[in-house]
Amino acid sequence: MTNLGKLLAGAAVLGLSFGLAPAKAEDPGPFRCAPGDLYAMNVMVSGVEYWFPVYEMFKQAAKQMGCDTVYTGTPEYDVTKQIASFDQILARQPKGIMVHPMNSDPFIEPINRAIEQGTAIVTFAADSPNSNRTAFITSNNDLEGQGAADAVAEAMGGKGEYAVLENPGQDNHDRRIAAFIGRMEAKYPDMKLVARAASNQDPNKAYQALLSMAQAHPDLGAVFMPEANSALGAAQASVELGGKIKVMTADVNAKILDMIKAGEVFGSINPNQGMQGYIGFITLFLAAHPEMIDPMNGDVAAGKNPMNIPFIDNGYAVVTAENADFFYWDSYLKRRGTKGIDE
Structure with a gap:
């Protein structure tokens, strides 16, 4: 055995003698998904380009936290069909759904039912304020x-x-x-x-x-x-x-x-769509993990989700001929090297 080999062997024996445990894998921390945890985004008129940058950053935040995502909705301007698409993704028992409710009141029952099932709900861009949704993110x-x-x-x-x-x-x-x-x-x-x-x-x-x-x-x-x-x-x-x-x-x-x-x-x-998606996902993740939050109020003792934020403002921009070039979706995807809603 070489001198280096003897030195390493001696160090290993010494470590065992003093009860030193082998190094463990780094703790991933609380902001991580379990394998297969799914979060969805649900919209109406799903081909409208407005949604794409929202999902782009929703998806990015999810990837950074090891979560799976899916883009869902209906191509029609039809609240009944959107609710049907909402129920379809709900059947997969996702951890959370960030939904743009086409109309407020028709979504009260589907949102409340989802939460009772154990799926966290955050609304974005449009709200269902009389539902039990946990948070609402939009531009003002x-x-x-x-x-x-x-x-x-x-x-x-x-x-x-x-x-x-x-x-x-x-x-x-x-x-x-x-x-x-x-x-x-x-x-x-x-x-x-x-x-x-x-x-x-x-x-x-x-x-x-x-x-x-x-x-x-x-x-x-x-x-x-x-x-x-x-x-x-x-x-x-x-x-x-x-x-x-x-x-x-x-x-x-x-x-x-x-x-x-x-x-x-x-x-x-x-609206600042990217921030809407990114902060929206983080908010949705927290809504799905209320055990991470213990605010100085009675929500936890009362059995309520402590992640309760009535309104988050993601900001907006005024688009004119002078700054329009910054808002082209194709150029944005090319710069980022991603495939948008197709991944």
Whole structure:
């Protein structure tokens, strides 16, 4: 045996003599999933690009914590079909679901049933406040509506006629519209609301509605809608009318970004989707592991989940022609080297 071999052997014997245990694998810590733990994200109109960056960062946080994820939902704008997709993933008994409830009240029973089953629920972008969901993460829809109003009014010199297109019944959209109108009334008294119509995320309805509005109100100078699909139709109508109507929307996709850069859409209010997904997942994980939390209140003693956060604000950005290049989904995926919702 070489001198080095004798030295190592002697060290091993000495270690055993003094009761030194062999080194153990590093403790993974509390923020780790057990193998196979599944967390889901559930939405309606699942092909809408808005959801993709949310899931991208939801997925990243999960991978960093050793968890499995799945993207689920329905391609239709149909609350019954979304609830069916919610129940389908619930049948797999995931640890948690981060859900965008299309309508608040229809989701009360499915959310409460999921929690009773042992699946944690966090809502995002739209809420079901009367359910037992543990937390709600979104951009502040009131601030978004106000920011959109400021951008439009300032561009019009604080004077002129405007209209809104709506999706009644979807909580976050209703809030954006109400805040937009409220801001105009409170801060810009010379801005006059002359028309409103329900487009329900349908570009064709938005197109026809804006043409009718412009015919009835020849001095119409701007229109605001709380989501991007309606903006596609509204922008087409505005172009056909000579481009005099400023189209202000919320959320972006590649087509909207192209139209902003081309001057066909005035601008967009875009929630910070990545933070919505990343912080949303961490919140969901904690909701699924209430044993990690012992706040200075009576929740634990009362058998309640101590992870109870009524509202988390993930922030938003105002997208204009100057910064639109930062918001293209394909470029984002290429930079990150991932496959988005397909992985």
